[in-house]
Amino acid sequence: MQNNLSAKTILFISYNNYTKIFTMSKKLTKRSEDYSKWYNELVVKAGLAENSGIRGMMVIKPYGYAIWEKMQAQLDKMFKETGHQNAYFPLLIPKSYFSKEAKHVDGFAKEAAVVTHYRLRTTSDGKDIEVDPTAKLEEELIIRPTSETIIWDTYKRWIQSYRDLPILVNQWANVMRWEMRTRLFLRTAEFLWQEGHTAHETREEAIAEAEQMINVYADFAQNFMAMPVIKGVKTESERFAGAEETYTIEALMQDGKALQSGTSHFLGQNFAKAFDVKFLSKKGKLEYVWATSWGVSTRLMGALIMTHSDDNGLVLPPKLAPVQVVIIPIYRKTAQLKDITVKVNEIIAKLKAKGISVKYDDSDNYKPGWKFNEYELKGVPVRLAIGPRDLENNTVEVARRDTLTKEVVSMDGVDTYIENLLHDIQQNLFKKAEDYRNTHITEVNNFDEFKDVLENKGGFVSAHWDGAPETEEKIKELTKATIRCIPFDNKPEEGIDILSGKPSKQRVLFAKAY
């Protein structure tokens, strides 16, 4: 559907060169040559997303969206299992709502897309359209960059008594932040996400909720995305605008850069105070409501791609692959295809009975070699190839995407074999990413070591920090590294700050980050 060669070109290529040309056009820049270029090419060539005609905004293509749908479905299930319900709030937020929480508006004002008019009209020469100046809004509306303000304006109507609490609501939505430098999935002006917004009677309950949700995110990242993450707390300067505490999950990409993959915020009573949301407690006292918010976005697509993929293309963990198994017939004559198809249909029925998604690509537009490359590029975890000799021998060739290895196995019990294989692949991907991550957490004890690791090895650098935002800022200026988090499982340890030399009570994790 979306190949890069124009039809005109194709018509003048003889059939024999077909495979070769297509293969070439699909070939990616190597990661070792230019990681960033590799990523951009992969996203486009694997049919995941592409830039639209509008600055910073992407089109999520069907294959990319199918992966996002798998993520959504699983996350939604986990949210519901933890007692949350979905709802939907307005896209546009009056400018005055933003001003109500001081830090919040500071955080988002600089990237706000502003609606000022509500009508177009024909120009006086009748040839074009223009904004109708008579249709100016009294108050400008902002396209939500996040929905705390509109939601707390709503919660004011919903909450009077402790009986109305907790409110455990999530929203699946698009949001907009006018980023200047954008990259597909990782940083786009518009992105898709979910944002949970909860309201509670007590501080403790709200903190427990925020912690629960960062655990849900970590569970999802590790067990579905096969992506190891470090759970921790953000420093003040990396905190969400308006939060008292931000929890984060941090992943490590193959180029040694960290990627913040999900955050959960304990908002204290900040938004309740900004929007005057009080409740009558069990003791009959009027008190401000406690809040959390938490979100993950289509950025996770970028994380997924960069964690596992290789120079041949995408590598998908089976649990999130839209197609888990692709079957390709190898044949010369139509009669052979017929026989193969009979056998394939048996296999498909067995796999489907096990809940495994299968695609049988018996199209005759392309040769098997082309198809092999195509599904490798698209990251399908398992490929089966079946030819006339396999029929004779009652075998099938099984190729796994993660290791690029092949095996010929017996047709008997192939469904169970594949079921186990998918499980193995899921585990292996996690293990591989975890090994990489674990060998890329480096303890350093002075600033030279710190810089050396950042420049030559990459990954997380575990170093002492004196706790001062100024030191953190200085380190960022000098090295571009930021404190990704203070891990939850950190051990107290006396030391001295790598830059300031001041006393420190614990190590924190630095890294260059996306």
Place this chain on the structure above:
Amino acid sequence: MQNNLSAKTILFISYNNYTKIFTMSKKLTKRSEDYSKWYNELVVKAGLAENSGIRGMMVIKPYGYAIWEKMQAQLDKMFKETGHQNAYFPLLIPKSYFSKEAKHVDGFAKEAAVVTHYRLRTTSDGKDIEVDPTAKLEEELIIRPTSETIIWDTYKRWIQSYRDLPILVNQWANVMRWEMRTRLFLRTAEFLWQEGHTAHETREEAIAEAEQMINVYADFAQNFMAMPVIKGVKTESERFAGAEETYTIEALMQDGKALQSGTSHFLGQNFAKAFDVKFLSKKGKLEYVWATSWGVSTRLMGALIMTHSDDNGLVLPPKLAPVQVVIIPIYRKTAQLKDITVKVNEIIAKLKAKGISVKYDDSDNYKPGWKFNEYELKGVPVRLAIGPRDLENNTVEVARRDTLTKEVVSMDGVDTYIENLLHDIQQNLFKKAEDYRNTHITEVNNFDEFKDVLENKGGFVSAHWDGAPETEEKIKELTKATIRCIPFDNKPEEGIDILSGKPSKQRVLFAKAY
């Protein structure tokens, strides 16, 4: 969570008056008194949606959203079964894209929300924020009212050859049309919808697709919403802006007004020409691509509510009810509740095994009478009540929401009984709505009869029309009735137009409409 009495008031009401007060506050205006008021009250009180602080924009509350999610899930399944994939396109569309298809821009320019700036800044006194005039967009961006233009701009990149066709893509998204007079679900400035956009090699294939999708919509309306619809073609003046032909499903509400519930458009080559999208055909010729688009929105929520609900509240067809069965224990002593709960858990397990969603409301905040009213208001199809006497007699009281009738049935096989009952309720709701609709299609043969039926009976009026847009317009001016559609199954019939007296070849369906 969202009651209308403030907590402060409640505290001064003695426990005995609790039920009564709540019941009163939940009481709806009768349909016969003021249908419109009844609708607005029902939407809010049943917890479906409410107005936000922003003109014309609604908050879809958790219970309303849960119903919408059920609709989405079923529709999405039907789209995928007919070969469609989901994708996502940018929210913002450059103004110039709109101008490319002349009729399209005419149709949507007057209700376009326009983004003109991309940054806010602090005012010079430091006390407020304002739009930053230096951050003005070179070209204004429109929040999508529908996505044909941005999608066909994208399809130009995706389509070169017949091999790239068909493209069968759907998008779930929010859209915005700046309506002046809004009503919850029925007409809001922002609404949620899906929009299918397909590209084809031939006119015939595109028409077949547009027809297929109106059939999918009709299937969904009738078999899931239990809402009878008439399938037909729109007249030119009611056609989608940019379409060659618009197919529609039209439903009839209980107040005798019609509601357009879904449309599917054959777009011809209009958008392909506007965006210069050509493909190399099998014969080696460059041709413009043929297109369709089709959509349904949260407006369906309004249709669902108005088709079945009564003066006691919402009535939901079992297939779309978030909770299909509610179980309420009737007890005085805690020991009784314990015994009841043991029995209830057995029933729940059996119902869940049959895929039936159940809620057991054993909360002690409210008395059974309050709960009965609450779940009636929320339209839960089946209510079970179990008390100590039921335990003795091995019985359970089963109440159905659609007929408001109760029966005491044996606990043995109650799961099968309920399974059948849910099926019956689904059928009964459709039958009831169909009977109402069928008795509200009235054939008339002159303009006096026409006006009389519209004013005193309502519903669809089947009348001869001469085919002229001017006559249609005149009838609308005089009576507010519009031609809802020319039904697919219309029979040719010679006659004379009810207003102009000119010859007519067929009857069409008129109605006042939402």
